[in-house]
Amino acid sequence: MISYADFHHQRAQRRRAMELGIHASLGIPKNINVFLDNGAFFFSARGETVPVKEYEEFVENAHPCWKPVPRDFIPTPSMSFAEQRLCLNRTMRVNRSFQHDGYVPVAHISRVLDEYVVRIKAHSQLAAKPHIALGAIVPNLLRASKAMPYRHILDGLKKFRRDFADKKVHVFGIGGTATVHLAMLIGIDSVDSSGWRNRAARGIIQLPGSGERVITALGSWRGRQLSREEMRTLRACLCPACQFEGVRGLKASGTRGFCNRATHNLWTLLEEVKWVEKHLTAGTYREAYKEHLDNTIYRPLIEYLVNALPERENADGRT
Numbered sequence: 496m497i498s499y500a501d502f503h504h505q506r507a508q509r510r511r512a513m514e515l516g517i518h519a520s521l522g523i524p525k526n527i528n529v530f531l532d533n534g535a536f537f538f539s540a541r542g543e544t545v546p547v548k549e550y551e552e553f554v555e556n557a558h559p560c561w562k563p564v565p566r567d568f569i570p571t572p573s574m575s576f577a578e579q580r581l582c583l584n585r586t587m588r589v590n591r592s593f594q595h596d597g598y599v600p601v602a603h604i605s606r607v608l609d610e611y612v613v614r615i616k617a618h619s620q621l622a623a624k625p626h627i628a629l630g631a632i633v634p635n636l637l638r639a640s641k642a643m644p645y646r647h648i649l650d651g652l653k654k655f656r657r658d659f660a661d662k663k664v665h666v667f668g669i670g671g672t673a674t675v676h677l678a679m680l681i682g683i684d685s686v687d688s689s690g691w692r693n694r695a696a697r698g699i700i701q702l703p704g705s706g707e708r709v710i711t712a713l714g715s716w717r718g719r720q721l722s723r724e725e726m727r728t729l730r731a732c733l734c735p736a737c738q739f740e741g742v743r744g745l746k747a748s749g750t751r752g753f754c755n756r757a758t759h760n761l762w763t764l765l766e767e768v769k770w771v772e773k774h775l776t777a778g779t780y781r782e783a784y785k786e787h788l789d790n791t792i793y794r795p796l797i798e799y800l801v802n803a804l805p806e807r808e809n810a811d812g813r814t
């Protein structure tokens with residue numbers, strides 16, 4: 496996932512992507528799908544107006560593989576019901592205006608999620624879309640005051656998945672080693688997050704099956720340090736950055752350290768996805784996650800979803 500907000504603020508990159516196409520301009524092989532985020536979360540967090548026309552012009556020329564409508568109005572947990580409804584009305588207006596040319600409609604995790612489902616299903620063009628995106632999970636998962644209870648969010652996601660069983664569902668803002676478990680257990684098709692890059696910039700790394708750990712002290716960021724056992728796991732990491740420079744590279748300062756940590760974090764995340772896929776396919780997830788996952792705050796939620804999995808296997812994977 497690449498955000499339009501980054502292109503918007505780097506005019507030379509934007510021009511290049513529009514001239515060469517997004518793949519060639521970033522050196523991405525053609526067989527890799529490039530998802531584009533409209534940057535609405537970024538723009539609205541900074542009080543900037545979302546540049547709808549420029550986004551449209553960009554996607555027409557840069558040809559990303561997947562693109563949401565140019566703008567969505569993101570409800571925050573602190574908003575009243577009426578305010579969340581206003582966000583829904585505004586976002587639905589954009590969804591309807593961009594029912595053409597492969598734009599993906601957007602809905603939000605909020606108290607009005609069910610109404611999104613009803614309205615999208617009632618609109619023949621939107622109902623026929625092969626893709627749909629779901630946003631606003633970040634402020635809810637971050638436990639903002641008045642954030643929805645976790646279980647409520649999970650039930651909402653499960654219902655949304657069922658309601659749009661015919662579509663590929665993409666969820667914005669999921670990208671931690673534990674939260675990808677949640678997404679995959681629900682059957683979400685794709686997720687994205689810039690968390691792996693943001694963590695890298697703060698000197699933080701991700702580890703398989705566990706939360707984030709501070710590998711190098713940068714600025715005022717605080718966090719949990721690695722245990723001796725976690726350090727052993729890290730030393731055995733097979734990611735390209737660790738293979739090349741080891742733990743020393745992850746601790747490095749400047750761009751070099753950032754690139755190493757970002758590479759390591761993304762690799763770890765993708766390996767985690769493979770791990771979950773493997774165990775869900777083999778029918779061994781129900782037992783395997785208990786050993787694999789650290790005591791993350793998401794563990795009870797994973798447990799909640801696992802209990803709802805169909806009873807189809809023994810612990811050793813035999814059906």
Ligand SMILES: [Zn+2]
Pocket residue numbers: 732733734735736737738759762
């Ligand atoms: Zn690594």
